[in-house]
Amino acid sequence: MAADVKALKSYLVSLGFDANEGQYLKFESKLKQAANLVKASTFTMGADLLKWQIAVTSMFVGIGTAVVGTLVEVAKADQEYRLFGQRMFLNTQQARSLKMALDALGQPLEAIAFDPELHGRYEQLKKDQGLLSAGLGSDYESSMRQIRDVMFEFTRLEVEFKYFVMSVAKNIFQAMGGGDFIAKLHQLNDWIIKNIPEWSMKFTTYLLPILKDVWRVLKDTGILLWNLGLDFANLVNGIAGDSDAMSASMPAWEKFMRAIDHVINAVDDLIEGLIWLENHRGILGLIVGGIGGFEVGGPAGALIGAAALGGAGFAMDYVRSQGGGGIEDASSGLAGAGTGSIEDQARAAAALVGPQLGVDPSIVFAQWAHETGNFTNRGARSLNNLAGINVPGSNGEDYKSYGSISEFAQDYASLIKRRYSGALGAGNVDDYATALKNGGYFTGPLNEYERGMRGFQGNYSGGGSQTHVGSVTVNVQGTNATPDQISKAVTDGIERHTALQTKRSLVQTRSVYA
Numbered sequence: 001m002a003a004d005v006k007a008l009k010s011y012l013v014s015l016g017f018d019a020n021e022g023q024y025l026k027f028e029s030k031l032k033q034a035a036n037l038v039k040a041s042t043f044t045m046g047a048d049l050l051k052w053q054i055a056v057t058s059m060f061v062g063i064g065t066a067v068v069g070t071l072v073e074v075a076k077a078d079q080e081y082r083l084f085g086q087r088m089f090l091n092t093q094q095a096r097s098l099k100m101a102l103d104a105l106g107q108p109l110e111a112i113a114f115d116p117e118l119h120g121r122y123e124q125l126k127k128d129q130g131l132l133s134a135g136l137g138s139d140y141e142s143s144m145r146q147i148r149d150v151m152f153e154f155t156r157l158e159v160e161f162k163y164f165v166m167s168v169a170k171n172i173f174q175a176m177g178g179g180d181f182i183a184k185l186h187q188l189n190d191w192i193i194k195n196i197p198e199w200s201m202k203f204t205t206y207l208l209p210i211l212k213d214v215w216r217v218l219k220d221t222g223i224l225l226w227n228l229g230l231d232f233a234n235l236v237n238g239i240a241g242d243s244d245a246m247s248a249s250m251p252a253w254e255k256f257m258r259a260i261d262h263v264i265n266a267v268d269d270l271i272e273g274l275i276w277l278e279n280h281r282g283i284l285g286l287i288v289g290g291i292g293g294f295e296v297g298g299p300a301g302a303l304i305g306a307a308a309l310g311g312a313g314f315a316m317d318y319v320r321s322q323g324g325g326g327i328e329d330a331s332s333g334l335a336g337a338g339t340g341s342i343e344d345q346a347r348a349a350a351a352l353v354g355p356q357l358g359v360d361p362s363i364v365f366a367q368w369a370h371e372t373g374n375f376t377n378r379g380a381r382s383l384n385n386l387a388g389i390n391v392p393g394s395n396g397e398d399y400k401s402y403g404s405i406s407e408f409a410q411d412y413a414s415l416i417k418r419r420y421s422g423a424l425g426a427g428n429v430d431d432y433a434t435a436l437k438n439g440g441y442f443t444g445p446l447n448e449y450e451r452g453m454r455g456f457q458g459n460y461s462g463g464g465s466q467t468h469v470g471s472v473t474v475n476v477q478g479t480n481a482t483p484d485q486i487s488k489a490v491t492d493g494i495e496r497h498t499a500l501q502t503k504r505s506l507v508q509t510r511s512v513y514a
Contacts, residue, residue: 075147092141093133101125226252233259240266342375342405346386347460349409356413358425362460363432369456370449384408389415429453 078092085095101122102109112118177184230252236259244250244258340348346368347361354361368386372379379385384402389411391398402408416423422435433450436442442449 071147072151075144075151078141078144079148097126097129097133100129229256236262342380342386343459345405346375349386349405350460353409353413357416357423359423359427359432362457363426363429363453365460366429366453366455366457367432367436369459370452374456374459387412429457 081096081099082092084099085092088095104125105118105121107118112122233255240262242258346365350361350365354364369375371388372386379388379399383399384405385399385408389400391400420436420439420441422438423432426432426435430450433446433453437446
């Protein structure tokens with residue numbers, strides 16, 4: 001293109017025309033743009049045409065493959081009909097008619113033979129197939145045989161290819177040396193076996209110092225950690241005043257266990273102390289007011305702050321002690337848990353503790369009743385302690401004393417949340433008792449504890465009854481009905497549910513037998 005433009009320029013100059021260089025360059029640029037556009041368009045059109053040809057070819061290949069696959073499947077099915085006819089002593093056409101009718105109806109031969117409706121439909125299908133078979137022509141079977149012959153030739157090719165691969169494998173092995181190759185591998189293995197002791201010795205010579213250094217570092221680290229842990233255990237046991245744990249004759253692991261137990265008890269005592277201060281706001285007010293006042297106004301401020309907050313706290317304690325709900329009950333959510341008999345107070349407290357723990361209040365009430373012998377032991381009568389809660393650090397030899405059932409209920413809810421979280425959300429007595437047993441709440445047999453709780457659960461609502469349906473025992477609580485009325489109501493309810501379930505089952509299975 002550039003040569004042609006130059007020739008044109010020379011020709012025009014020879015004719016006497018002046019060559020405008022700027023116009024010439026612009027003309028040349030446009031010609032190049034046109035050439036590039038033609039090239040790009042031609043390439044794009046060619047690529048699109050190639051894509052279209054590939055797509056069309058793929059479509060025809062897919063159609064051809066599907067057609068060939070259909071032919072193969074039809075030929076295979078025809079062979080199955082022929083073999084089926086041999087087993088049933090029928091010719092191929094009869095066997096095909098019978099098999100296709102059975103598959104279409106989806107029923108076994110014996111059902112079609114004895115059911116009039118199915119037999120009629122079978123006869124209709126048989127008649128239809130007689131007409132359709134006539135349209136296949138007399139050469140249908142020979143055509144199917146020819147298709148199977150083609151398939152067999154491909155089968156022969158497959159077998160031939162397998163033998164070809166076997167021959168190639170043999171030739172490759174022989175080219176590698178055959179028996180000589182095996183001998184060389186055998187010599188290699190013998191050489192390795194012979195030199196393993198020497199290699200092992202050299203490897204050990206270089207590796208042993210490294211392993212010794214690593215073992216020494218690990219051993220020193222373990223000794224250091226052990227000594228630090230032992231020092232910590234001795235420190236904790238010393239602070240706790242556990243003279244037995246300070247003895248040199250006590251095993252180290254037992255010292256660790258004692259120290260962990262002291263730490264847990266210390267945390268528990270701290271929480272108990274905070275709860276006690278919260279329940280005795282007068283003392284808490286004195287402490288907080290004194291500290292705050294001293295920071296602001298020195299000794300005089302401490303006196304004024306202690307007097308102000310302490311006086312307010314003692315006033316709140318006084319209001320709480322007068323019953324009737326009060327500030328304490330309103331703030332804790334245990335209103336009404338401080339009046340009436342012990343059993344009535346336990347019901348009121350359980351009604352408010354249960355939702356805090358996510359369990360039925362009757363379960364909480366039943367556990368309290370079981371622990372106190374139906375609210376008759378010393379804990380219930382003298383200590384307001386309905387759950388046998390121990391004084392921290394007493395090893396189960398002393399029980400905590402509470403100022404009221406309300407105070408006990410607060411501590412009980414806090415204790416279950418902290419140390420027996422597995423009981424939270426328990427759905428029945430057995431789950432609740434199992435969670436307490438797993439947490440170490442009691443040491444007796446679990447089944448006896450569960451039986452005791454179940455025996456008191458009905459007393460939560462002031463009464464209850466049991467009714468028996470077969471081998472099942474049903475506990476009914478919170479009703480004034482007689483045992484006979486309860487038994488009849490439960491039995492009627494079960495019968496209604498059973499009848500409803502039977503109807504549902506019949507509706508679900510009706511379509512099968514209809």
